[in-house]
Every structure is written in structure tokens, then in C-alpha cells.
Amino acid sequence: MTSIYIAEDQEMLNSALSAILNLEDDFTIIGNATDGQTALREVISLKPDIAILDIEMPKMSGLEVAGELRLIKQDLKIIILTTFARKTYFESAVIAQVNAYLLKDSPTDKLVETIHKILDGQTIYDANLVSTILTSVKNPLTPQELKIMREFAQGKSTQEIADAVFLSNGTVRNYISSILSKTGTHSRIEALNVAQKNNWID
Amino acid sequence: MTSIYIAEDQEMLNSALSAILNLEDDFTIIGNATDGQTALREVISLKPDIAILDIEMPKMSGLEVAGELRLIKQDLKIIILTTFARKTYFESAVIAQVNAYLLKDSPTDKLVETIHKILDGQTIYDANLVSTILTSVKNPLTPQELKIMREFAQGKSTQEIADAVFLSNGTVRNYISSILSKTGTHSRIEALNVAQKNNWID
């Protein structure tokens, strides 16, 4: 009998998954959480065989929880279950050595199947996810540019950004100019839209 | 026996809900869709007692489907099941005379309970949703201002907006100035952030 813990902040999915997995006669759900902190605490104390973690949760993300858990419990099987195929998320997941990374955009059968496979020692990355990552436009912005973009995403003026980042007003303008040229745009808002569409910012 | 149709584009939730509701011995799921168009077509042909509709779906939103269905089938019970508590969504739902409006942020029990209640003739609006709507800051922007905001949200320049909306460059600047003053900001991006936070734009 395989014991499973579910952390998912969308109640409807959380309870639905619990019910479904409980139907399988070789699985038991031994706990649920709707935030990362509780999940981390309870997985440690309840010691399930498998932890299914959503990424976007209050207090602590599923990826952070995964990272912590992997340090403590080498043998725990971790499944990341999330909505979007973000490159940065996927990378963190790989670093945390999760056993599976599934998208909510696949049916529950797939989840059940995945659980069986990882119990068998396999590592599963959703094919859909992998292809999205491979075909995604890679971020041409330097870390500095990224940082500055995050600043003006909040609506800050050039001067406010300069103060925040300890650069001169002119330098900030240069960086922004470079951002615009790399994104093929002519204004901050356009650049933000491009970045948004390509998931360059979190 | 009550027949139910589910339209939900997140496969995981779709299949999970189907499985759960099928467990109840007075319900049968007679169909599923992951986009609005198929949902509309199939609900018309399959004639379920209840249609559960997500709002954000490809091709046609759940609200549009609800509107169409209500015109054709007065006796059909419609449940809107969605993630966010948006005022505009809720208003459209009321106009389409849906029988229930639930948030995915409530457990499946609640859904089952709601189905029973609407079969009993009641109309259910998620309490959580209603309170969110009531406490939400109401949009101070005029329809014109809203329209212009949607334009610059796409990154358009003043002139481009003027051309799109058939106003003079100066008038557009005046409207934007008014938007900034109403939102208590001094730049388009800041204004967008405020609008975003308060769900004034869709």
C-alpha cells in the first residue's frame, strides 16, 4: 500500500484528487494541505511514500518544499503538479531532483500512471512540458536588464529605478534602451508584454 | 437519476470531477468538454439536467455558453465553476440566469451539495465570491477611460491610441492624465498595476 500526501491550494482539485486516488486500491491519501508550510511540516511527520506538490501555493512554493524535503528524505518520491510550463520552474524542479513533473493539463489517469512509474524507479517529465521548454524563445536579457525590467514593471520612473539599483539615470536609460531593442519594441509597456508572453519574468 | 455535463479546460480537474460525481449514486456524467464550443453543441444534443461550466475556456467562454443555453433551454440547470471572483464575470452570470456560481476554491463536497440544492430550486452564489464583490473597490474610470487604458495596456503610443479611438492626440493625453489622477499614479504602467490589482480590466 502506497501512502500519498497532497499539497494543492485549489480546494476543488485537492479534494477531487484525494477522492480519486483513494479509489485506487493500492493508494491511501494520508494527508492534505493548501499551503506549502503545512505541507512541509506534515510530510516530515507523516512520512508518506509520495508527496504531490502544486507549485503556486501560499506561504511557501511547492518547489521550495520539494527542495527542503529532498535534503531530509532521499527516499521520498516527489511529484510536482502545476498549471504552466515555465522554464525556471522546471529547472528548479530538476535541481530539487523531483521524481515527476506533471501539468494539470493532463487527465487523472496520467497521474495514476505516473505514480506507478515513479514507484518503479522511473523519472517522468510531462512530454508536453518538455516540448514547450525546448521550443520556448530564450530570454535574451542579461541579469542586469532583467533586474531593471522588474523595476519598471512596478511602474517606477527612470530616476526611481536609478536610486533603487544604484546606477545613474543615464545608465538606466541605456539599459532600458537595450531592453527595447532586444525585445524589438519602443516602449516599456510593449517590452513588458513581450516579456510576459515569453515568461521571462515571474 | 440526474445527468450532468462538465465543461472544464483543465483536464486534471475535468476528469477528477467526472470521477467524483459519478460516484454519487444519483448522478451520471453524460459528457465532457475542454472548450466552450464543443460544450455548447453537446449540451444541446445530450440534454443533461445540469451543465457545469468553467469560465475561461478556449474558443468560447463558459459565460457565453451559459447565455446561449439559457435562451434555448429554460429548464437546464447551469453551474458556473471558476477560479477568480471577478465582478464582471459575476454580473454576466447573473444576467445569463445561472443557477449557481461556485469558486474552485471550495471543496468538492460543496459542489455536490450545491447540485442538490439547485435541483431543489435554489440559486447558489458562493459566499466567498459575494463578499469579495461587495468589498471590492469600485472602478472610478469612465467607459471611455477604460477603453483608452485597454489600448495603452497593449503598449500603444498616444498617437496610436488616438488613431485607434478616433480622438486627437491631445484628447487622449487628457484622458490618460485623468486616469492617472483617478488612480493616484503618475505613469501608465503604475496605472495599469492599480487597475490590475483591482480587477478593473479583463
Next chain:
DNA sequence: TACTTTATATGACAAATGTCATTTTAATTT
């Protein structure tokens, strides 16, 4: 050491943006 990058800064300029006071025009109301 000399050469080359890389990050930061300056200055100068045109264009766009945001602010206001005022005017014109159109639509509503009395």
C-alpha cells in the same frame, strides 16, 4: 604588459508624456 571585454557614465537631441488652463462643439436639461 598590452589587448579586449564589460559595466557604467556623459552629453546631446528628438520625441513622447503628463499637466493645466482654456476653448469649441455637441448633447441634455430646464
Next chain:
DNA sequence: AAATTAAAATGACATTTGTCATATAAAGTA
């Protein structure tokens, strides 16, 4: 019709933004 209100436009102005060419200093490399 006259008065009021609302919508759109103008003009004038200070700032901000975006673009470029160029300079300087620091860091890395041959």
C-alpha cells in the same frame, strides 16, 4: 430657445523617455 453639462480639442509648458555616439574605469584574457 436658453442654460447647463459633457465630450473633444488646443496650446503651452516642464519632464520624461528613448536613441546614439562617445568616454572612462574595471575586469578578464592573450
